[in-house]
Amino acid sequence: MTPAPPTRSLGKVGGIDRVFVVGAGIMGRGIAAQAALAGYPVDLADVRRELADAGAEGARALLRDGAARGRWTEAAAADAAARLRAVDGLGAAEEADLVIEAAPEQLDVKRRLFAELERRARTTAILATNTSSLPIREIGRELRSSDRLLGLHFFNPVLRMPLVELIRGASTRPDVAAAARRFAEGLGKTVVESNDTPGFVTTRALGVLLNEAVEMLESGVATRDDIDAAYRLGFHHPMGPFELADLVGLDTALAILDVLYDGFHDPKYRARPLLRSMVAAGKLGRKSGEGFYRYPASPPGSGEGKAA
Numbered sequence: 001m002t003p004a005p006p007t008r009s010l011g012k013v014g015g016i017d018r019v020f021v022v023g024a025g026i027m028g029r030g031i032a033a034q035a036a037l038a039g040y041p042v043d044l045a046d047v048r049r050e051l052a053d054a055g056a057e058g059a060r061a062l063l064r065d066g067a068a069r070g071r072w073t074e075a076a077a078a079d080a081a082a083r084l085r086a087v088d089g090l091g092a093a094e095e096a097d098l099v100i101e102a103a104p105e106q107l108d109v110k111r112r113l114f115a116e117l118e119r120r121a122r123t124t125a126i127l128a129t130n131t132s133s134l135p136i137r138e139i140g141r142e143l144r145s146s147d148r149l150l151g152l153h154f155f156n157p158v159l160r161m162p163l164v165e166l167i168r169g170a171s172t173r174p175d176v177a178a179a180a181r182r183f184a185e186g187l188g189k190t191v192v193e194s195n196d197t198p199g200f201v202t203t204r205a206l207g208v209l210l211n212e213a214v215e216m217l218e219s220g221v222a223t224r225d226d227i228d229a230a231y232r233l234g235f236h237h238p239m240g241p242f243e244l245a246d247l248v249g250l251d252t253a254l255a256i257l258d259v260l261y262d263g264f265h266d267p268k269y270r271a272r273p274l275l276r277s278m279v280a281a282g283k284l285g286r287k288s289g290e291g292f293y294r295y296p297a298s299p300p301g302s303g304e305g306k307a308a
């Protein structure tokens, strides 16, 4: 597998002193680790304290893993780990200059979260969502201050992927977008901007790529391993579509296909039955231990379990 180019943290951005990440799953822990590495104190919340604790521990494991691979020093990892704090509930929004939501890809969940975050956060705080596919204007529809809401779409694994997609909602203020861009660039990311349409640029591309692979598997065109090898070796993709789907999470992959289909009514985005039945059976990919591949138990946050 070709490793992605390492990202280089450039440091903190003026005006953003504290970051609050809501949702401590695959993405939340990666975003928290990346922000802490750049020097920000980061609070991390989930629906229950033990999930926030597990997310913070997963983020620290990611930082240790990067140090062990020589991507940054042990001291940098330890300093960043010390900046991470697992918290109960959403109260930490009151201290944050930037809130990044990384909860599941469900419109009602995100709307409810931002309604409360808007009430609790300072009026100057920026509200960002890591949604992969939901239009920002839909997430912010019931907010009074949707002008400070935008999409900051990080990629998985956050500490290795150099891209952030920035999406302005219909009313996002230019100074909010500019500060969020500087923040992402300060984490060492390259920022691309997309219009506020379902799936933006990258998730639209991913939806088609993945659905096509699942259809080929369903109809017996080739085996899982041969389809993955074909994408990897034929197109120089770092991983095949099934490896990627397992990394993303099949529940998230299904949710984004449903958003794309609802948004465009184009059959190319209609999720394949195999994907839907795997999610119904709890086969969510790496995070549940089985998806298109099986994964032996691995340390929290490592994401490195070997597939079979």
Ligand SMILES: NC(=O)c1ccc[n+]([C@@H]2O[C@H](COP(=O)([O-])OP(=O)(O)OC[C@H]3O[C@@H](n4cnc5c(N)ncnc54)[C@H](O)[C@@H]3O)[C@@H](O)[C@H]2O)c1
Binding pocket: 022, 023, 024, 025, 026, 027, 028, 045, 046, 047, 051, 101, 102, 103, 104, 105, 106, 109, 113, 130, 131, 132, 133, 153, 154, 155, 156, 247, 248, 249, 252, 287
């Ligand atoms: N997985 C990916 O590859 C990927 C890549 C880019 C963007 N995203 C997006 O990032 C977001 C999170 O995805 P993920 O893969 O990290 O999901 P995940 O399932 O790994 O984690 C989501 C976390 O949010 C928590 N959560 C649920 N409801 C919550 C609430 N009301 N308040 C706080 N926390 C809550 C869950 O307990 C869980 O820990 C989604 O919008 C997804 O589309 C995912």
